[in-house]
Structure formats: C-alpha cells, structure tokens
Amino acid sequence: MAKEKKTFDLKEYPFPTEEIPRLNIDNPETEKRIAAGLPVVITDSGLVRSALHWDLDYLQGNIGDGKFTVYKSKNKKFQYFDDKKVDTFKDFEKPMEHLDLTFPEFVKKLKTAKPGKDKVYLQQALNEGVGKRIVADFLGFNWSWVTEQQKKNKFGALTSNLLLIGMEGNVTPAHYDEQENFFAQIRGYKRFILFHPDQFKCMYPYPTYHPCDRQSQVDFDNPDYKRFPKFKDVKGYETVVGPGDVLFLPMYWWHQVESLPDHGHTISVTFWYKAGPIGNVVYPLSPQQKVSMMRNLEKMIHQALNNTDEIPEFMQNMVLGRYTDPPA
Template sequence: MPLNLQDIPRVKTITKEDFTKHYFKPQKPVVIERFIEDWPAYSKWNLDYIKAIAGKKIVPLYDDRPVDYKDGFNEPHFKMKMAEYIDLLKSEPTKYRIFLWNILKEVPQLQNDFSFPDFGLKLMKGLPMLFFGGRDSHTFMHYDIDLANIFHFHFEGTKQCILFDQNQNDYLYKIPHSLITREDIDFNNPDFEKWPLLKNARGYKTELKHGEVLYMPEGYWHYMRYITPGFSMSLRAIARNPKRFAMAIYNIVIMRNYDNAMRRLKGQKWIDWKNEQAIIRAHKTFK
C-alpha cells in the first residue's frame, strides 16, 4: 500500500499573476516545466560542467546515517574534492549528498548562468544553494528551519519529490525540537504496520527532470530521492504568513540553541528520548 499522494500540478510556464493567485496565495505546490530555457544554465549545467568549473573545490558530504548527539548542526560526515565526488556519482550508487552549497561564495561565476526570476516574491539574493546526490540517495523527510517559500530548479537526471504541508504533522511522527520525522521511516516504501498513522497523511508527489522548477510553499515537508545522479538549485523567499514567520524566528533563535544545549548536556539520551516522543506524541494526538 503506497502513501496517499496526489500528483503535484504541472504547467508549461506561468505569469507572476497566475502564480500568485493559484499557488502562492493558497500555498499549493506546482511544477513549472519550461521556465528557465533562456538561462545559460539550462544548456550548460550538468555534472561534467560543474566538475570542470569547480573540480578543485573541497565539498562537504552527508549520508543517511541517523542523527548522533555529537553531530553539530549541519556538520558534514565527509569531505572530498568536487571532481572526485562527481566521478563517484557517475561510477556507482553512493549515499553521499551535498546540500546547502552556496554557489555565490564557492563559485561566483556560476551567478552569470542564471537570473533571479520575478514570481512576485522577494528572493534572497545571497542564498542560491546547490544540492547533489547519487542514484538512490535521499534526504530525510524534513522542512526548512526558516519555513521559506522555496523554488527548486533541477538539473540532470530525475529526482523524486514527496511533500506534505504542516497540517499533516500529526501523522508524520515528527521529532520534537527538530525539523525532521523519524529517520527510520522509508517514505519511498513505508511500513504501515510499524507506522500506522502514515495511512492518514495526505501529500503530494512528482518527479523532476532537467530544467523543471518545483515551488514548495512555506514550511512544506519534503523528501527528495535521486533516481539518477543529479543536482538542483534552490532560491528562497522568507515566509509571508505571520504565524509561519514567527515559527521561523522561534526555530532559529530558540529551538536550535535549546536542542544543541540538550545534546551537550544529555548526549545520546536526548536523541533517544526525542525518537521515543515522536511515537508517543503522534499516537496520543491521534487518540
């Protein structure tokens, strides 16, 4: 039995007015298929190009190991040269991913290959982030700390995306004081006997191909799996909804610091307690 997911709506292209009316205001996701064909990046950006232009850069890598109390916030598990990493991606499946790689800081000339589109939202000009993954690598189900509006531009290969809005929290086994669900849930092939509340979750799905743009509304949960090796770029705009904006400030100023303090104080017991609470609170809420 699969998750209860509807296909994310798709449009070939879209005006700012239609995007605002049909997707931003109602906070619904959409895939725009042919929005960036005039960008140099559309024809230039692939793994070979990134290897040629950034091959000597040392990049931070992450895999799918569970969170450990000793791990710092977004601390990488491994590092290697970008050229070596891309060779690895192309030669064999690997769990190693790159995320939140700031191209303005790392390879400023890549800025010349794209522009900041006008969707009627003020995009953060300093934060174009790249994400890379090998075949079958995936992120944990999570939402972003700032609950931003995210425009996710995919390059090379195919990527599976599963989204849920914040109204589904009660069914997703959310970890308290965190931005993730239980890490042992396989959202690609969920075990409903172990995680029965997932049957009640209502979400969205799509597969992104080269040049397509996915809009993820404020605070949407997302799980990304690379069906083939590839990479994406995210542009973001701050949350406009006052409640979600306040939640973003709380996450950044209070929640993150509290969680880090408890890791230092209680170690792995804190992580274990949070994992237990995810189950206890989910079933308590449901009852």
C-alpha cells in the same frame, strides 16, 4: 501549454497521493498558488536556463579548485542532522558522513561507487569561490522573475543558492524546512512527495532538540504502524521535475526527494528565502502557524528544563488524562 513530463516506473508507497499541478508561467493559477503557499511546478520560468548545459565535465572544468561539501551514506538515504545536537544523544549514530572534497574527488567517488553502497551527495553554496564561467551562468539566471515573486509574496531575504548533485537512487527522507524554496532542476529527474503542514500529526517528527529535528521518524519503506498509527491516515502530493522545471516548495510542507534513474546523476539549484514579516495574526491560525507555535513551545520547554530526559515525562503529564480520550 505545459510540456509533457517524462514517465518512470515509480515505487508505490502505502498512502494516496495527488498530482501537483504543472503550470505555465503565464497561467494566472501559478501566481495564485504561490501566493496561497501551495506547491506548483512552473514549467517554463527560464529560471536556470543559462545553466541547462551544466554536466559533470563542464562543472569539473569551471567550478573551481576549492573544497566542496559532500555527504556519504552506506545506503540510499541521506537523512540530515544537526552536528550541534549530537552530543545531547550519546547513542546517536550519524546517518551519513560529511566529507570535504575537491570536485574531481567527488566525481571519482560518484562514478566508482558500488551499486547500493557508499552513495555520495554534493551540497555546496554557489558563492564567490566558483570559476568565472559558473559566475556568468549564475548571473544569467532569470533573477527578474524570481525577485518579482519574492517581492509580491513578501518573502524575506535570499539566504542561499545551493548546488545539489546526487546519484540516481539517492533519497532525502521526509522533512520540512523553515524557508520558502524555488527548487530548480538542471539535469536528470527528481521525484517529490509532499505533505501539507496539516498532516503534522501523521508525520511524527523528531523532537526539536534531537539531531534529526524537522525529520519524520517514519520509514516510508517499512512504516511501523504500531509506533506511528496515524501514518495510516496520511495523504500526500507528488510530482516529477526535470530539466528546466521549477518546483515552488512552500515553508513547512513536508517533502521526500528521490533522484530517479536517467543520466546516472542529478543536478539541481535551490533558491532559499527567509519567511516574510508576520504582520497581523489572523484567527483561526493556519497549519503553518500552528507548526511554528509548537516548535517555539517545545524549544521553550527544553530550554527551561535543560534536561532532555525530563521532557517526555513533562509533555505526557501535561497532556495524558487531560487532553486525551479515556480508554474505550
């Protein structure tokens, strides 16, 4: 039987959501959902059981003396961007600052940050630079289960295990990824709001050549329905994950992530897998395949024109009056 989840007084957003199923590892529906590319919270996988004792003190004493990738934001939102694309947009303002800090330096910033200001978020690949105890804990992960899922579902290679440590109140705005992800929670609680890839038209992503590619332009706290009218039609799914929970986060599913108040911080580890081989294309195309095709077409047009200023007019000329309804 699935364990009970902790309840929180959660912020309400202006769109309906359904609860993502929380299922036992032995429930046949669990593997059916993973195979179908649908999100599910697995409550007892034991995937990161060997790390559930991790806290800031333990990590500080054992993770190593190297530098760690930390992001700093003046507000609660941590919107990712591609540094390689920044020069394309002269007026682009970076939504967060990248810092390289030792773990004690990060912990100090985390503990001394003023409420609502200078929030920090550590994101570091668990690699050979970490200490022996962390390596032992890492090797103790339930690799047999997650590798079995990788093989059964024909995922590609494991690309990284990312250690995430955030402050309560941190928000990663809505975006989608191009890899499969088993998101394992170790400490604290996170709220996930997900949207099916078929909601693409409602989410208004930035262009592929924009630094915030794969991010939604819509501010969930204050949606601009004049600019983004279809956002009124969006429908989501949500869940709260706590220590020991694993959320299967399928590729191309939009997700916003919020660190909830509990321990003052959250600790998580991701298991990222490349997409598997395409195989025979089956028609009609799935929403995920359509998103992939749109991305490839947009990239091709950008490469051919080699001028971002021309792209909006080019795209509009291709569609307006030909594939849009005439005014009423």
